Amino acid sequence: MAYSWCDSSAALRQWSAGLAAGQPLYLDTEFMRERTYFPRLALVQVHDGDGIYLIDTMQVDPAVLAAALANRPLVMHACSEDLEALAAFTGVYPAGVEDTQIAAALVGEDMQLGYQRIVETRLGVSLAKGATRTDWLRRPLSDEQLSYAEDDVKYLPALAQGLREQLDRLGRLPWWREECARLREEAVARAEPGEPWRQVKGAGHLQGQPLAVLRELAQWREQVARERDLPKGFVLRDPEMLEISRETRPSLAGLQRLGLHPKLLRRDGDTIIECIERGLRAEPPAPLPEPLDGEQRQKVKALRDKVAGIAEQLALKPDVLVRRRWLEALVRDPARLPEPMAGWRHDIVAKPLLESL
Known part of the structure; x- marks a missing residue:
């Protein structure tokens, strides 16, 4: 599949004008942030279901890109940093995201499964990795960089479709939607300094x-x-x-x-x-929690064993169900359920864990 190089706001408007309302876009980004606080968005790769467009963000108006991506689901893989880079450039976060790394975890894969690896295991395609650490802000981009960028979205539609169908068969599509909504909310929250x-x-x-x-x-x-x-x-x-x-x-x-x-x-x-x-x-803030004592560590271990048993029945990795830090928080304060353990996790794993405390 040949890509189209998009290096003007006019070309970007023309392409986005032909998109159907609510049409999903399969997207990835390349950015740099080694010496900056905010990521510097260098390239946006988009597969619209028919063709691939490599958008040169050094040449297009951020507002035009924001309008092109607005009000449509963006399908990405491991997209936390991509969301931050897009928001730093456009000033907005997408209305909705569908993360294929999360989808893969919910059908039994490792939580941190990378794009190259999942494309190889599920689609039988080996992708080159050589351009990962190159300078994406330099122009012109090399043929190797352009090929790498194209590959990053070329297989996303097929990957997402296969995962979506598997989640549907397992009755886990609502889990995926909930996790993706939380992912977006957490990305927005991280943009604020907080504490x-x-x-x-x-x-x-x-x-x-x-x-x-x-x-x-x-x-x-x-x-x-x-x-x-x-x-x-x-x-x-x-x-x-x-x-x-x-x-x-x-x-x-x-x-x-x-x-x-x-x-x-x-x-x-x-x-x-x-x-x-x-x-x-000033009045000091409350200190961070003390390390768990011996009795609490034993409780966490017992809970982890219980989680492992539930995960095995569901053919999931235990950390997909419950993170260790959630268990530690639960042991410290059983009356306060960590927010991610509500929703779809509540009856499956939170309730049995609370009953065992």
Whole structure:
């Protein structure tokens, strides 16, 4: 199948004008984010059921792309990062997604099964992987890159159709819809800063005023990373955040003793000191949960064994049914069911687990 190269808003409008209302699109993206906070969308590959279109996002208006993708289901594989890249470019999230990686997990495959592997196992086609880590922002793209990009959507319609039919036979299409809706909701939620201190590696070792300082530092780092479009670690690394959070007498000299880069101190030293001072005056947040004790770990193990038995009966991988962190949360507070364990999981696995606690 030959692809069409789309490098103008006019061509994009012309193509999308011929699409039927609600027509699904089979889609993938290529983006770069090694040195930026936001992913830089470089290419969008779309199979509309008849042909493949490679859309050069360096040449098209984001609003035109957003309009082309609006109000129609987007079928993708392992699409969390693709959704983020699309939203960073267009400013919106798609109305609905159908993720074939989730579909595969719900018919018994591994949860993290990649696109190349599933195309090989289910369709008998071996795909080249050589262009995975290339520079997708460079123009012109090489023949190898273009072939790789085309392959990323060429087999999606057949893959999705086979999985959809299998899910239907198993009575699991509602499961898939629920999981895909949650995937989209979680992608939207991640776009908001929320409480960034919770994502700092090592935050669980702090409490009291150091934790309040970490909260201030993490909020500042998040804001600066977004404003400067830099990875958070380029602003301030997690180990540095933890060291700074333990400072009780903030000063530039004290920050210098921690080994912070002189350029960082010249640019942001005073602001970091202000963060420390605010944290020392603030009410600390509740610390992250303590590690499970021995009795709780035994309960988690017993629950995992029960999940494994249920999963075997359903021919599913246990982690598809329940993640370990959900079990840990359930053991800590049986009265508070983790949200993903409601819905289709409730009667199948949540209820038996609650009865065994």
